[in-house]
Amino acid sequence: MRDKVLTYIAITTMVTAVIMNAMNVYAGTPIWITDVLVSNANIEKQQAESHIIASVSNNNNLVVALMDNSQDPNPDDDTYIYRCRAYNSTDGGNTWTDRGFLPLPSGTSISNDPVVASTSDGKFFIACFAGTLTRDTHVIYWVSTDNGATWSGPNTIRDVSGNSTLEVDKPWIAADVNDTASRYRDNVYACWTEIKDPNTPYEVYSIKFRKIWPSTSTIKTLASPSNPSKVQWCNIAVGKSGIIYVTWMRELYNSTTGTYTYNVMMKRSFDGGETWSAAQSIATFNKVTSIIGDRGVDLKITNSPHIAVDNDGNLHLVYVTKTSAGDTEVMYRKITNCTSSSQLCTLSSVVNLSNNSKDQWEPAITVSKKSNTVHVTALDRRDDSSNIYWNTYHYHCHLGTSTCTSSSDWSIKKVSDYPSVNLPSVKPPKFIGHYHGITTSYIVDSSAKEAYTTFTDTRYYGGVLYRNYNIFSDRTTDS
Numbered sequence: 340m341r342d343k344v345l346t347y348i349a350i351t352t353m354v355t356a357v358i359m360n361a362m363n364v365y366a367g368t369p370i371w372i373t374d375v376l377v378s379n380a381n382i383e384k385q386q387a388e389s390h391i392i393a394s395v396s397n398n399n400n401l402v403v404a405l406m407d408n409s410q411d412p413n414p415d416d417d418t419y420i421y422r423c424r425a426y427n428s429t430d431g432g433n434t435w436t437d438r439g440f441l442p443l444p445s446g447t448s449i450s451n452d453p454v455v456a457s458t459s460d461g462k463f464f465i466a467c468f469a470g471t472l473t474r475d476t477h478v479i480y481w482v483s484t485d486n487g488a489t490w491s492g493p494n495t496i497r498d499v500s501g502n503s504t505l506e507v508d509k510p511w512i513a514a515d516v517n518d519t520a521s522r523y524r525d526n527v528y529a530c531w532t533e534i535k536d537p538n539t540p541y542e543v544y545s546i547k548f549r550k551i552w553p554s555t556s557t558i559k560t561l562a563s564p565s566n567p568s569k570v571q572w573c574n575i576a577v578g579k580s581g582i583i584y585v586t587w588m589r590e591l592y593n594s595t596t597g598t599y600t601y602n603v604m605m606k607r608s609f610d611g612g613e614t615w616s617a618a619q620s621i622a623t624f625n626k627v628t629s630i631i632g633d634r635g636v637d638l639k640i641t642n643s644p645h646i647a648v649d650n651d652g653n654l655h656l657v658y659v660t661k662t663s664a665g666d667t668e669v670m671y672r673k674i675t676n677c678t679s680s681s682q683l684c685t686l687s688s689v690v691n692l693s694n695n696s697k698d699q700w701e702p703a704i705t706v707s708k709k710s711n712t713v714h715v716t717a718l719d720r721r722d723d724s725s726n727i728y729w730n731t732y733h734y735h736c737h738l739g740t741s742t743c744t745s746s747s748d749w750s751i752k753k754v755s756d757y758p759s760v761n762l763p764s765v766k767p768p769k770f771i772g773h774y775h776g777i778t779t780s781y782i783v784d785s786s787a788k789e790a791y792t793t794f795t796d797t798r799y800y801g802g803v804l805y806r807n808y809n810i811f812s813d814r815t816t817d818s
Contacts, residue, residue, distance in 0.1 A: 369714070369735060369789045369815040374756045377403050377426050377435045377793060378810040384409040385808040387421075388772035389793040390454045394486065395516045395781040396461040401428045402487040403435065403776070403793055404453035404465045405810050410440070419770065423450040423467040427487025432791050432814045436488075443469050444477050444493050446500060451475075455776070456514040458525040463487050464552065466496065466512045466529060476500040478510045478531045480551060496529050496551050497558065508532040512551070513575035516781065517648055521581035523611040527552035530561070530573035530585050544569040546587045550612050561585055561606050561615060568592045570604070572641065578648035579678060583608040586621070586646050586656070601626045603644045603658055609680050619684060621674060624660040627667050630698050632761035633727050640667070640700045641773045647713070649706040649738055652678050655713050657692070657702040666726075669693040669702045669717045669734070673743055687744040692734045693719060694746060697726045703777040707789045711738045714790040716754060716777050723758070731755040731775075731794040731813075754813050759797040762808070771795045771808060789815040 378386040386407050394400035403426045411420035425438040443450055450469040457463050466480040476499050481492030499505035510531040515523045529551045535543045545563035550556035562570045573587040586605045593600065603622040606615045624642050632638035644658040654674035659667050669692045677684040693699035697720040704715045712735055719732035731754040736743035743749070761771060775794045780787035791814040799809050 368750065368752070369733070371733065371752065371754045371813050371815055374796070374811045374813050375432065375435065376809060377812050378405060378407065378424075379409070379437060384411075385770075386810045387770060387795050387808055388452060388774060389776055389795065389810040390774070391776035391778050391791055391793045391812065392455040392457045392463065393778045393780055393791060394461055394463070395457045395459045395514075397486070398780045398782050398784070398786045398788070399429055399431045400461070400486045401432055401778070401791060402426070402455050402457070402463045402465070402483070403810065403812065404455050404467070405793075406451055406453060406772070407440070418472055420449055420472070421451050423453045423465065425465060425487060425490060429486055431786070431788070432812055435812070438487060438490065441465065441467070441481050441490055442493060444479060444495070444498070447471060447477060450479075452509055454511050456512045456527055457516070458514045458527065458552070459516050460525065461486065464512060464514070464527055465490070466510045468507050468510055468531070469493070470506075475506045475508055478507050478529065480512065480529070494551075496549060497531065497533070497547065499533070504536055506534045506537045508534065509572055511573050511575050513577050515577045515581045517577060518579045518581060521579075523581035525553070526550055526581070526611060528575055528577070528583060528612055530575055532571045532573065541566055544571055546570050546573050546585070548585060548612060556612060559612065559615065562587060562589070562604065562618060564589070564591065572644060574645050576646045576648045576654065578654070579652035580609070581611060582678060583612055584646060584648070584654060584677070586644055588642055588644060590626070599626070601642070603656065605684070607677065607680070616680060621656060621684065621686060622658055622670070622672055622689065624658055624670070625662075627659060627661040627700075630667060630700065636761055638761045639770055639773070643701055643774055645702060645704050645774075647704045647706045649713070650708065650711045651738070654684070655704055655706060655743075657704045657715050659700050659702065664696065666696055667698045667700050669699045669715065671715065671743075687742070690744060690746050690749065692746075692749060693717065693721070693732075695721050697721050697723065698729075699732070701773065701775060703775055703792065705777045705779045705790060707779045708781055709779070709783050709787045709789060712736065712789060713738060713743055714777060714779065716775070716790075716792045716794070718794070722753075728758040728760045730758050731792065733790070733792075754792060755794065755796065755811070757796070757798040759795070762797070
């Protein structure tokens with residue numbers, strides 16, 4: 340009898356090990372549940388540019404930050420008056436609580452471009468830029484120590500209000516939480532665009548970087564080409580051993596030909612952001628600033644490069660390019676051999692994820708901690724023959740069973756329950772945002788979800804001017 344018991348225990352242990360190993364290698368086909376309204380469904384108001392993060396210490400806790408113009412007294416004029424607003428969930432994204440507008444620095448009246456991060460002790464961070472209707476002067480952040488219920492700040496990352504020749508734009512933040520052995524664990528880093536002499540023939544764009552938590556570092560300039568070349572749209576990922584990766588878009592002017600080359604550039608830091616590698620071009624693209632929307636309205640978009648790090652320390656890049664046929668597509672590239680200062684990162688072949696004749700844009704990317712699956716969400720018009728209405732779509736690839744370097748490695752699934760459309764041709768030109776958010780559970784257990792996403796949605800539009808964008812979220816099942 341004892342031998343039978345021991346045999347049973349041994350077999351049970353082996354089967355359990357196989358099941359757990361499979362769970363951590365292959366996620367199957369993620370099932371998206373049901374869209375959940377995050378923002379308030381205010382008639383005649385807009386919410387846009389949402390970003391989401393899951394708590395590193397508790398899978399049930401999430402934070403969304405977004406832009407909200409419900410305080411705009413004159414929504415029909417040519418001025419956008421947005422402010423950053425916070426929402427939190429303590430039940431894994433099933434419900435959301437409005438935590439209100441985030442306070443502004445003295446002398447400012449607007450805030451835009453929110454992005455969120457979380458550290459391993461459960462803190463949440465939101466960063467935005469702030470300013471006035473005529474000038475963007477501050478990069479700021481707020482901190483929550485109670486799962487997103489309350490927020491302290493604003494805390495200053497960069498203040499150029501005392502220098503009338505400078506403006507700031509498009510911040511991003513990320514925390515060092517992907518490697519428990521990193522000596523920079525729980526550092527939070529910020530990057531942003533800085534513009535000298537903006538809106539003049541002499542304007543100069545720079546990419547800036549700074550550690551902002553638990554202490555601040557000096558500001559580093561990662562790129563600052565001569566006019567008329569430009570750099571903007573920075574993004575940050577932190578990988579194994581605390582290696583920091585910062586990417587940005589570069590428009591490089593050739594004075595001989597009078598033309599531009601468009602690249603996604605990247606630098607790496609191996610010492611917590613104190614020193615940086617030489618810049619490397621990791622992709623080229625055709626620039627896009629708008630696509631045609633309903634009633635001939637130009638819908639503002641951008642090339643949106645974003646990166647994520649997988650469980651093995653490899654990088655994954657997504658961005659948008661315009662094809663020779665005139666449509667926009669979501670492109671992906673895997674980047675390896677990036678973990679040593681002596682290495683020049685190896686670039687895989689580019690994969691067209693969306694790959695159809697309609698427009699796709701605004702990609703967001705994360706990699707599942709549970710299964711090492713690459714998850715990308717984007718706005719996608721494949722279901723509309725007129726190329727006007729879009730849904731949020733999900734593209735995913737399992738690194739445990741493929742290299743993700745061929746289109747056949749990727750699967751596609753619709754996320755949003757209803758299609759959306761840009762709003763009619765009224766003043767001001769309507770803006771759905773340049774990005775949205777995606778995140779994954781950080782704690783690998785039975786409650787972990789492959790992905791959560793947020794997106795701008797028009798299913799509740801109404802009123803005379805049809806000006807009602809809202810933010811919805813969705814999440815995969817636990818398996």
